[in-house]
Every structure is written in structure tokens, then in C-alpha cells.
Amino acid sequence: DAKTTQPNSMESNEEEPVHLPCNHSTISGTDYIHWYRQLPSQGPEYVIHGLTSNVNNRMASLAIAEDRKSSTLILHRATLRDAAVYYCILRDMLGNLIFGKGTKLSVKP
Amino acid sequence: GAGVSQSPRYKVAKRGQDVALRCDPISGHVSLFWYQQALGQGPEFLTYFQNEAQLDKSGLPSDRFFAERPEGSVSTLKIQRTQQEDSAVYLCASSLVQGNQPQHFGDGTRLSIL
Numbered sequence: 001d002a003k004t005t006q007p008n009s010m011e012s013n014e015e016e017p018v019h020l021p022c023n024h025s026t027i028s029g030t031d032y033i034h035w036y037r038q039l040p041s042q043g044p045e046y047v048i049h050g051l052t053s054n055v056n057n058r059m060a061s062l063a064i065a066e067d068r069k070s071s072t073l074i075l076h077r078a079t080l081r082d083a084a085v086y087y088c089i090l091r092d093m094l095g096n097l098i099f100g101k102g103t104k105l106s107v108k109p
Numbered sequence: 110g111a112g113v114s115q116s117p118r119y120k121v122a123k124r125g126q127d128v129a130l131r132c133d134p135i136s137g138h139v140s141l142f143w144y145q146q147a148l149g150q151g152p153e154f155l156t157y158f159q160n161e162a163q164l165d166k167s168g169l170p171s172d173r174f175f176a177e178r179p180e181g182s183v184s185t186l187k188i189q190r191t192q193q194e195d196s197a198v199y200l201c202a203s204s205l206v207q208g209n210q211p212q213h214f215g216d217g218t219r220l221s222i223l
Contacts, residue, residue, distance in 0.1 A: 031200050036156050043214030044152065080169070087151060095140075095207045099151030108222070 004088045009104040012078045020073040020103055022088030027068050032091045035062065035073050037084040038102070046075065046085065083107045111135065113215035115201050121221045122191050130186045130218045140211060141184050143162030143176055144200040152200050158184060159207060187218075196222045 005023040011050040012018040026035065034049040048055055048062045052073075061074040075082055087102040114133040122128050134141050140159055144152035145168075154168040160181035171187075178184040186213070188195055198219050202212040 029218075034209075034211075041216070043202070043216050044212075045214065048212035049209065049211070091209060095150075095204075095209060096154050096157065097142075097144075097212060098154065099144075099150075099153055 001008065003098075004090060004100055006086075006096065006100065006103045009030045009106065011106045011108060012075075012082075014080060014107055014109050015077050018075040018078045018082070018105065020075075020086050020088075020105065021070065022069045022072070024088070024090055025069045027090055033062065033064060033068075033071050034089045034091050034097065035060070036087045036093050036097070036099075037082075038087070039081075044099075047086075049091070078107045079107075080107050080109060113201055113203055113213050115199075115215035115218050116197075117218060118216070119219050119221075120169065121223065123223050124191060126188045126191055127187065128191055128220065130188075130199050130220070132184045132186070132201030132203075132215060134184070134201070135213055136182075138203035138205055138213070139181075140204045140207045140210075141178055142202040142204075143184070144202065145170075146198040146217070148197075155199075156185070156209075161219060178201050189191055191220075191222045193222050196220055 035047040036044040038044045050062045063072045085102040111166045143155040146152040156176045157165040158178040173189045175187045197218040200217045202214045204212045205211040
């Protein structure tokens with residue numbers, strides 16, 4: 001299974017942008033890059049996904065490197081509610097999600 | 110609209126007892142997934158249904174774990190002869206179809222085995 005590498009934790013200040021990195025050097029040509037986040041005591045929540053081009057939605061932006069070996073999730077203005085564990089996942093052709101340990105994001109007021 | 114609903118929210122059982130965990134997916138969602146999440150870890154895949162067919166059960170840790178979805182809607186995860194290492198949060202997710210559709214998760218059942 002293709003794997004991802006993320007920092008264990010990151011800190012941000014409220015209302016500032018946050019860039020969450022993810023390395024996936026063994027990504028295959030058909031793997032999509034998915035991001036989910038998990039707030040305390042809740043199930044994971046879908047954030048965004050992409051294949052090659054950068055993607056934007058109401059929650060975040062996803063910047064994908066040209067060689068696809070890394071990507072960055074961008075939260076444009078962090079709020080306290082964005083404090084969560086963020087998972088970067090490569091989704092295989094079967095569509096199963098294989099979670100790692102993710103990045104725990106703390107947001108300071 | 111209603112999201113994925115799981116019950117009970119918390120379950121405490123004595124070692125050796127059987128437990129059943131229920132998942133109500135989003136109406137109309139074809140695909141249903143079960144995951145197990147140990148404390149401090151990411152969720153781990155257990156099994157996958159497409160309608161009533163269980164297409165992948167490769168993540169079930171032992172033959173004590175059994176899942177069903179007889180009518181292609183509600184699903185039940187059953188654990189027989191529970192052991193302490195079964196203590197975890199069990200998450201259910203559903204998606205419209207398989208492939209790269211987002212999965213919608215419930216808030217899980219926290220199972221504690223004494």
C-alpha cells in the first residue's frame with residue numbers, strides 16, 4: 001500500500017493561514033490524494049481530494065507538487081474549530097482509505 | 110439531512126461476552142465501511158459492503174469478528190467472545206458508490222472490554 005508521511009503535530013494562530021504538508025514519494029499514477037480531518041470524539045470528516053491539479057473548495061485548498069510526490073493542505077484562515085487531526089491518504093483503485101497517524105493541528109487564540 | 114448514525118455510542122462489556130454494534134448509513138448510499146480506531150491511532154479498515162454483498166473483509170482481525178448488511182442498508186458488526194484488545198472506537202462510513210467518492214463517517218461506538 002502506498003504510504004504518506006506527515007509531521008506529528010503543528011501549531012497555528014487563529015485567523016492565520018496553515019499549510020499542512022504531506023509526502024507520498026511512492027504514489028502511483030492512479031492514486032488520488034485525499035484529506036480527512038477528525039475532531040475530538042468525532043468520526044473523520046472529508047476535506048478535499050485531487051489527482052494532479054490544485055483543488056479548492058469551501059473548506060480548504062489542496063496544492064499538489066508537479067511530480068505528485070508531495071502535497072499541501074491549506075487552511076486559509078484557521079479558526080479554533082479547525083483544531084483536529086488531519087490525515088493525508090492515498091486512495092487506491094478499490095477506494096479503501098488507509099489512514100496513518102496524521103498531523104495534530106493546534107490553533108491558538 | 111441525516112448523517113451516518115451509530116449505536117450505541119458507548120458499550121461496556123465483560124471479557125468473553127458477545128457484542129453487536131449498529132450502523133445506519135446515509136439513505137441511498139451503496140457502499141458501507143467499518144473501521145477500528147485504537148487510542149492515538151488512525152482508523153484501520155475492517156470490511157466493506159456494496160449493497161448487501163460483503164466484497165472485502167480482509168481487515169477483520171479474527172474470526173470472532175463478523176459483519177452483515179442483509180438488506181443493503183443497516184449494518185451490524187458483531188464481535189464474539191470479546192477480549193480486552195478489542196477495546197477501541199468502531200467507526201462506520203458510507204458513500205454513494207465505491208471509488209473516489211468521499212466517505213461520510215459516523216461518530217463511532219466506543220467499546221470498552223473489562
